Amino acid sequence: MTNLLKNKKISETPFRKEVLAIFGRYNNAIPLSIVEKELKEYNRITLYRTIKIFLEKGIIHEITISGEESNYAVCQEECNTDAHHHQHIHFKCKKCEIIYCVEINKFPSIALPNYKIEQLEIQATGLCQSCNV
Amino acid sequence: MTNLLKNKKISETPFRKEVLAIFGRYNNAIPLSIVEKELKEYNRITLYRTIKIFLEKGIIHEITISGEESNYAVCQEECNTDAHHHQHIHFKCKKCEIIYCVEINKFPSIALPNYKIEQLEIQATGLCQSCNV
DNA sequence: TTTTTAAGTGCAACAATGTTGCAATAAATA
DNA sequence: TATTTATTGCAACATTGTTGCACTTAAAAA
Known part of the structure; x- marks a missing residue:
């Protein structure tokens, strides 16, 4: 996870590492609001730009479900801007x-x-x- | 199409009929920007509310694709707020x-x-x- | 390790998008 | 046609996302 930024050829800054660590703590997709809650203090603009570059570099992918806040999750495989090669489905639980x-x-x-x-x-x-119990 | 509003039990106003007519002229999903372009003059807030109630009543459904403007299309079958029963897929052409x-x-x-x-x-x-030629 | 270069960050200001309360108006119902 | 109920438009606001620019930090070169 740590050298993911280097692999994708973007600078390894404390903020980016922190955001990436947050994604790492979840095994599900999370919206921006959760990232914001986990960060003690942060700059709104820098966060937007961080999410943007993570998306562009294929570090995370976006999951948009109609009428809902966008969710983000770390990419599992080799992804890039144009092609996200996921062999998974996006599942939204109606209960939780x-x-x-x-x-x-x-x-x-x-x-x-x-x-x-x-x-x-x-x-x-x-x-x-x-x-589902 | 005309009695669709009555069927769904919402008031049949000139504006709603006009918006519905625009959707009727397309056989594909369209974003808000196209609806706006087709309306000569309109009130931004009323349009938002119209789209909202159309969605709630199952007159149209929303198609959200990551990183893009939401698109809307008329529902084909009996739909309502909680359940949209579509036997179709949402296809986005990379070219057009x-x-x-x-x-x-x-x-x-x-x-x-x-x-x-x-x-x-x-x-x-x-x-x-x-x-695809 | 220090210097140079390139990239990231934060601020201010702005742009776009969506929402709410309330009064006026129009549609549906009796 | 009169009454009730819902819709519309305005003003004002809230949220979300963007841009230019100066400053700072990270990466690369010396």
Whole structure:
């Protein structure tokens, strides 16, 4: 995790390390508001820029669910700006409201006549492991 | 289309009819900016409230793709606030950048151990019928 | 290790987007 | 047509995101 910034060729600053550490403490996607709560003090603008560059460099990816605050999670594999290669679905639990990136081995394939599908993103809602009892 | 507002039990005002007519003229999802362009003159607040109530009543649904303006499209089937029952995927063409709701007959099913999946939303990117030549 | 260069940060100011209370107005109902 | 209920528009505000510029820090070169 520490050398992730170097790997992606961006400067390793205390603030960026701190933000990255916050993502590391969660095993689910988190919104900006949680990042802000975890930071003792921070500069709003710098945080925006940090999130922006993390997205650009493929360090984190964004999960947008209609009508909700954007969520962010660390990328698992080799991602970059143009292509995020995730073999997972974004699962939002209706009860605890947490958004998880759930790994899936047999990713569904879809064919549409005359369309050329290059990428798929799947968002699911329901009950997560903890709430499905 | 005209009695859609009555069906959903909301008042049938000139403005709402006009907004609905704009959606009717497109066979793809459109962002707020296009609705605004098509309206000669309008009140920003009223438009927000109109979109909001259309969403709540299941007249339109929202399509959010990371890092992009929200898009809206008329619901095809019986939808309401809590449940949007679409048998379609949201397809964004990389070339023309238009977002389509593409009907699909065999909607994929996904099973995740210990999770209870209630709804699936699928977003695809690639080339649409027109651009895939 | 020190110097140089390049990149990141913080401030001020701004731009865009979305919301609320309230009075005026229009639509639905009786 | 009269009454009730919902919608609209204004003003004002709240939130979210952006930009230019000076200052500071990190990375690279000497």
